[in-house]
Amino acid sequence: xxxxxxxxxxxxxxxxxxxxxxxxxxxxxxxxxxxxxxxxxxxxxxxxxxxxxxxxxxxxxxxxxxxxxxxxxxxxxxxxxxxxxxxxxxxxxxxxxxxxxxxxxxxxxxxxxxxxxxxxxxxxxxxxxxxxxxxxxxxxxxxxxxxxxxxxxxxxxxxxxxxxxxxxxxxxxxxxxxxxxxxxxxxxxxxxxxxxxxxxxxxxxxxxxxxxxxxxxxxxxxxxxxxxxxxxxxxxxxxxxxxxxxxxxxxxxxxxxxxxxxxxxxxxxxxxxxxxxxxxxxxxxxxxxxxxxxxxxxxxxxxxxxxxxxxxxxxxxxxxxxxxxxxxxxxxxxxxxxxxxxxxxxxxxxxxxxxxxxxxxxxxxxxxxxxxxxxxxxxxxxxxxxxxxxxxxxxxxxxxxxxxxxxxxxxxxxxxxxxxxxxxxxxxxxxxxxxxxxxxxxxxxxxxxxxxxxxxxxxxx
Numbered sequence: 001x002x003x004x005x006x007x008x009x010x011x012x013x014x015x016x017x018x019x020x021x022x023x024x025x026x027x028x029x030x031x032x033x034x035x036x037x038x039x040x041x042x043x044x045x046x047x048x049x050x051x052x053x054x055x056x057x058x059x060x061x062x063x064x065x066x067x068x069x070x071x072x073x074x075x076x077x078x079x080x081x082x083x084x085x086x087x088x089x090x091x092x093x094x095x096x097x098x099x100x101x102x103x104x105x106x107x108x109x110x111x112x113x114x115x116x117x118x119x120x121x122x123x124x125x126x127x128x129x130x131x132x133x134x135x136x137x138x139x140x141x142x143x144x145x146x147x148x149x150x151x152x153x154x155x156x157x158x159x160x161x162x163x164x165x166x167x168x169x170x171x172x173x174x175x176x177x178x179x180x181x182x183x184x185x186x187x188x189x190x191x192x193x194x195x196x197x198x199x200x201x202x203x204x205x206x207x208x209x210x211x212x213x214x215x216x217x218x219x220x221x222x223x224x225x226x227x228x229x230x231x232x233x234x235x236x237x238x239x240x241x242x243x244x245x246x247x248x249x250x251x252x253x254x255x256x257x258x259x260x261x262x263x264x265x266x267x268x269x270x271x272x273x274x275x276x277x278x279x280x281x282x283x284x285x286x287x288x289x290x291x292x293x294x295x296x297x298x299x300x301x302x303x304x305x306x307x308x309x310x311x312x313x314x315x316x317x318x319x320x321x322x323x324x325x326x327x328x329x330x331x332x333x334x335x336x337x338x339x340x341x342x343x344x345x346x347x348x349x350x351x352x353x354x355x356x357x358x359x360x361x362x363x364x365x366x367x368x369x370x371x372x373x374x375x376x377x378x379x380x381x382x383x384x385x386x387x388x389x390x391x392x393x394x395x396x397x398x399x400x401x402x403x404x405x406x407x408x409x410x411x412x413x414x415x416x417x418x419x420x421x422x423x424x425x426x427x428x429x430x431x432x433x434x435x436x437x438x439x440x441x442x443x444x445x446x447x448x449x450x451x452x453x454x455x456x457x458x459x460x461x
Contacts (some may be wrong), residue, residue, distance in 0.1 A: 009379030014213025032067025210333025
């Protein structure tokens with residue numbers, strides 16, 4: 001199988017690193033060829049803080065994905081998050097040299113490139129330049145300007161910015177793991193590709209991706225990305241709270257959260273306990289599920305209040321910016337029991353859990369259904385988009401080359417079948433004399449025949 005037939009998404013998370021290999025089938029859905037997962041060592045709150053450990057974790061996940069897929073992995077699309085991520089709004093324009101010609105993708109890219117030259121704070125770098133709405137001359141609120149005519153092309157942009165050092169560290173880890181980074185994508189944008197519908201993006205929706213180290217938010221309205229941010233708290237800090245509150249080790253705290261955790265204490269009984277084995281001969285410890293829920297609830301409410309603050313910053317409670325589709329919760333943290341109900345109560349918006357298996361064609365055992373795979377599947381989808389765009393460019397170049405070859409061949413055929421040059425005048429005259437002699441010979445023969453016929457009848461008479 002050739003490398004261009006499949007794509008790879010690599011999610012470098014705080015708790016786990018996931019590599020997913022896939023391709024599109026004949027119906028446009030994604031066929032997953034292989035999945036690799038490894039415990040993430042060296043990443044804290046979405047930021048690499050140990051290069052060698054992160055490289056080893058990436059190698060482990062990629063090796064497992066290669067084995068299950070049976071294909072070599074060379075290029076990957078990587079996700080980025082972390083508390084260093086911020087976003088801003090910016091407007092810019094270009095003056096086109098040939099307004100009589102229609103606007104092309106090259107004009108859009110030229111406008112984007114101009115935005116990428118913005119001066120950032122020291123140590124910052126632009127990750128994404130996302131067009132929102134265009135304006136051509138005096139016409140505004142244009143979603144797709146390609147094909148239109150105009151002199152001035154203007155647009156509003158959502159610009160995502162991150163710390164240069166964090167970006168370089170991720171790139172180095174990927175490179176030293178023996179891989180080539182095809183693209184770097186903001187993780188909430190990747191998650192939104194995997195779990196949001198076009199109708200939700202049109203109506204207005206906020207995706208809240210609760211990962212191990214961060215909670216990523218992306219807000220859409222009228223099919224346009226309006227706001228992105230990263231909250232530096234996730235499922236990991238809930239585990240830390242349980243560890244400290246119950247005086248148990250991290251391993252047991254994580255197991256308690258996953259198996260028995262609840263976001264609403266009022267829905268848990270006082271009389272229900274769970275037993276935690278003691279360490280090195282010490283007595284077992286009994287923990288009330290209601291107490292556990294109270295510890296979890298305090299931290300989850302804090303995270304949801306931060307989400308609420310971001311929604312207000314966007315203006316989600318204004319009539320024109322209202323999120324009709326509410327909130328979509330995804331990421332491993334969204335598996336927490338009663339989280340959706342608490343989100344409804346805290347934010348005032350209706351919410352649902354976002355599953356990433358809608359676009360997967362061969363997930364028969366529902367292995368990829370869990371919301372914890374939303375980001376990695378979204379990165380795979382982004383990688384497939386990049387491959388599709390490259391294939392379109394290759395097809396266009398091949399079509400141009402084929403057209404040129406046909407034109408050359410047509411000229412060659414015309415040359416070969418062109419009429420021969422006229423013979424010299426003397427040759428033409430000789431040929432004419434020969435024709436006349438033949439005509440004369442035929443005429444003489446006819447006359448002699450008539451003479452013989454006449455003579456025959458005269459003798460008879």
